[in-house]
Amino acid sequence: MPEFLSLISPAKARENFLKVVSEAIELKSEKISTVESVGRVAAKPIIAPYSLPTFNRSAMDGYAVRAEDTYGASESLPAFLKVVGEVKMGETASIEISNLEAMMIHTGGMLPQNANAVVMLEHTQRISPAEIEVYKSVSAWENTILQGEEILVGETVLAEGQRIRSVEMGGLLALGITQLEVFRKPRVGILSSGDEIVSPESELVAGKVRDVNTYTISALVRSCGGEPIPYGIIPDDELQLRQAVINLKSQSDLILISAGSSLSARDYTARVIQEQGLPGILVHGLNTRPGKPTILALCDQIPVIGLPGNPLSAYVIASHFVKPVIYTLEGMNSQPIPNIRMAKITVNLNSQAGREDWVPTKIIPSNERWLADPIFGKSNMIHALARADGLIWVPEDRTGISADETVTVELIET
Amino acid sequence: MPEFLSLISPAKARENFLKVVSEAIELKSEKISTVESVGRVAAKPIIAPYSLPTFNRSAMDGYAVRAEDTYGASESLPAFLKVVGEVKMGETASIEISNLEAMMIHTGGMLPQNANAVVMLEHTQRISPAEIEVYKSVSAWENTILQGEEILVGETVLAEGQRIRSVEMGGLLALGITQLEVFRKPRVGILSSGDEIVSPESELVAGKVRDVNTYTISALVRSCGGEPIPYGIIPDDELQLRQAVINLKSQSDLILISAGSSLSARDYTARVIQEQGLPGILVHGLNTRPGKPTILALCDQIPVIGLPGNPLSAYVIASHFVKPVIYTLEGMNSQPIPNIRMAKITVNLNSQAGREDWVPTKIIPSNERWLADPIFGKSNMIHALARADGLIWVPEDRTGISADETVTVELIET
Numbered sequence: 001m002p003e004f005l006s007l008i009s010p011a012k013a014r015e016n017f018l019k020v021v022s023e024a025i026e027l028k029s030e031k032i033s034t035v036e037s038v039g040r041v042a043a044k045p046i047i048a049p050y051s052l053p054t055f056n057r058s059a060m061d062g063y064a065v066r067a068e069d070t071y072g073a074s075e076s077l078p079a080f081l082k083v084v085g086e087v088k089m090g091e092t093a094s095i096e097i098s099n100l101e102a103m104m105i106h107t108g109g110m111l112p113q114n115a116n117a118v119v120m121l122e123h124t125q126r127i128s129p130a131e132i133e134v135y136k137s138v139s140a141w142e143n144t145i146l147q148g149e150e151i152l153v154g155e156t157v158l159a160e161g162q163r164i165r166s167v168e169m170g171g172l173l174a175l176g177i178t179q180l181e182v183f184r185k186p187r188v189g190i191l192s193s194g195d196e197i198v199s200p201e202s203e204l205v206a207g208k209v210r211d212v213n214t215y216t217i218s219a220l221v222r223s224c225g226g227e228p229i230p231y232g233i234i235p236d237d238e239l240q241l242r243q244a245v246i247n248l249k250s251q252s253d254l255i256l257i258s259a260g261s262s263l264s265a266r267d268y269t270a271r272v273i274q275e276q277g278l279p280g281i282l283v284h285g286l287n288t289r290p291g292k293p294t295i296l297a298l299c300d301q302i303p304v305i306g307l308p309g310n311p312l313s314a315y316v317i318a319s320h321f322v323k324p325v326i327y328t329l330e331g332m333n334s335q336p337i338p339n340i341r342m343a344k345i346t347v348n349l350n351s352q353a354g355r356e357d358w359v360p361t362k363i364i365p366s367n368e369r370w371l372a373d374p375i376f377g378k379s380n381m382i383h384a385l386a387r388a389d390g391l392i393w394v395p396e397d398r399t400g401i402s403a404d405e406t407v408t409v410e411l412i413e414t
Numbered sequence: 415m416p417e418f419l420s421l422i423s424p425a426k427a428r429e430n431f432l433k434v435v436s437e438a439i440e441l442k443s444e445k446i447s448t449v450e451s452v453g454r455v456a457a458k459p460i461i462a463p464y465s466l467p468t469f470n471r472s473a474m475d476g477y478a479v480r481a482e483d484t485y486g487a488s489e490s491l492p493a494f495l496k497v498v499g500e501v502k503m504g505e506t507a508s509i510e511i512s513n514l515e516a517m518m519i520h521t522g523g524m525l526p527q528n529a530n531a532v533v534m535l536e537h538t539q540r541i542s543p544a545e546i547e548v549y550k551s552v553s554a555w556e557n558t559i560l561q562g563e564e565i566l567v568g569e570t571v572l573a574e575g576q577r578i579r580s581v582e583m584g585g586l587l588a589l590g591i592t593q594l595e596v597f598r599k600p601r602v603g604i605l606s607s608g609d610e611i612v613s614p615e616s617e618l619v620a621g622k623v624r625d626v627n628t629y630t631i632s633a634l635v636r637s638c639g640g641e642p643i644p645y646g647i648i649p650d651d652e653l654q655l656r657q658a659v660i661n662l663k664s665q666s667d668l669i670l671i672s673a674g675s676s677l678s679a680r681d682y683t684a685r686v687i688q689e690q691g692l693p694g695i696l697v698h699g700l701n702t703r704p705g706k707p708t709i710l711a712l713c714d715q716i717p718v719i720g721l722p723g724n725p726l727s728a729y730v731i732a733s734h735f736v737k738p739v740i741y742t743l744e745g746m747n748s749q750p751i752p753n754i755r756m757a758k759i760t761v762n763l764n765s766q767a768g769r770e771d772w773v774p775t776k777i778i779p780s781n782e783r784w785l786a787d788p789i790f791g792k793s794n795m796i797h798a799l800a801r802a803d804g805l806i807w808v809p810e811d812r813t814g815i816s817a818d819e820t821v822t823v824e825l826i827e828t
Contacts, residue, residue: 034614038633038828052797055620061677089650089676090610092620106676108610108723110621121677150795157797166633166828170626170725171800173614196504196522200448200587206469206506207524212584219452219580236503262503262520263475263535309522311584337777337803337825339753363751381564383466383571386585389751411751414452414580 051148064115078133118143161333186329189248360388465562478529492547532557575747600743603662774802
């Protein structure tokens, strides 16, 4: 299989790949406790079993009244109302008020029968133990929250495929929904291959480098809700790679292989992936830098991604291809809003037409706008990323960017 | 203690509070494994123990050469070089090359002695088993990564107070640093108070609402690296609140109290906080909506924050005050870059001069720019946030925002 025969556009490749993956996979679900559900994705729509609030509440501290008893009230001509009691927090308002009566009430308290508004405390004055003056008229239902105003019975609380944040979790708990069905976490097999790779604990000898990808990619997988299955380091050997991929296939929903660097290693990595099932390799080579030698494949319903061996390239490709695939495998109905920042670039950048570039950059807060100050250097290794706040995107149709232009920066959060 | 006597600016309040907190606290550290360090904060600077790469490497697949042997080479007038071997991945290049000699080399391979450049494979042709033609000249050190080019011995890899992302973790592992000293996770005591509050498992009766704050605030604390200690629900009772706060004080680095809604509950909550130590309450009441009744205090070196009881208000105040305090307690040397988005607002918004507003909004991708489509409704409860992608910021000096203006939206991620 000759390499880079047809480099394709990264955005197009991603779109097509996500489509193929989402059509091929079958999602499984499990029931979990709502309080553990942050970051998970709803497997079924959740419908409100009743309305919230369950009773008419006060939105203010003050007096529950009949609005019509306050009409025309002002500082110079206050309304006089008789105070018939107090609604205690958490208690059912058992007394009902009659004409020209009021009850003391607190924020969140239950409105008594016949009351249809709340006068704020600061617009009243207690003139005797059982009498107030009201200095401002209120309209019907002013300063109240009506039953069902937050959510109505039958409304969709959570759509299928919606990711649960803490606010969604809170919304479920408010409705007493303490368990729910979510999609299973995708298990992501991760393989690092290369004769030069040794574990981080090893003493370095000349020619060797320590494994970084297993750990950075595992962290990235975890950050978007996947469950990493690190397989470890495989030497540049086709038989061992094949066996490792077959082993991972039985326990993974997605397989990531950071390929050996030699030409022959890249060749047989592609061959091993291609053997794993149909349709096999869909994309081999992307018009992006870093990350040209990326492989996107689908084998027997399991997506397989061949990542570059270089840790920086592997991380950038994982951000743009592995993350969205994991979101798809989690059953999300749409990709999350990306964490990007528009910033003014401090220097000129060159780029090759037809190729998308990602350039590590610092982000500096400035008076009016943020500044993007690219990190240069021939070395494209992991420490360049560790110094960066984000990556500047240079679109394929640009041959360069001039200083002071506004660029899109993707923030590196994890 | 009369309430809202002096409402102060939220930005000013936050700045002052963070300063007071960071001056008061004493950070403790612990040693952990580097692979578990993502999200933690370095307690000591980490200095590179040696340079990386540890040897001169090839940045391409091709042939290691002496650059001077290729000078003047072109398609029509190629240079002829003798191939004296191949540098295997992960092996020390033991042979050295002489004048007019080349060695096959792979990306990441170790440069042999005397070689000072790499000719890319596509600019060569093998004309016999031991001879190549070179069609393009290379300059000295072209297509190589020199020893120390990634990081030099003695360089700072990680500053004290720097948060570790997966890329920093990878950088440490590349240097063989498998353990490091990080600041301890702040323990955050969380109290929900109010006679109307019942647990999420409870059947609802009129007048009661289920506890949401304990869970949403715990999730938010966890998302920024804190360790939540949920204390549970306390009724509107000064003695019980005092005992709970005293209990939490012995095991927390930060205490959060979502206060009861009644005036008297808010009064004694402030009193209980004030009793816990000097300097006590620093801010009581903020010019922000939601979140006016916020309390910021420091008692015996422990920050205490009084949150509004309403779940939406509690969440918004926690995002703007609890999060930055947690980052400070983690020892971060600067606050993280906020996840904000500039967007075009779809409708007019009214606001009160002198007050900052946060309005829940959808974010809609549009052709040119993102659109912010506010979520309206009198109800300011948790389901309004669950429908929102973010919060529109209306600065204090604005009395409103017109449709089509560009606004700042803070994304709700967790």
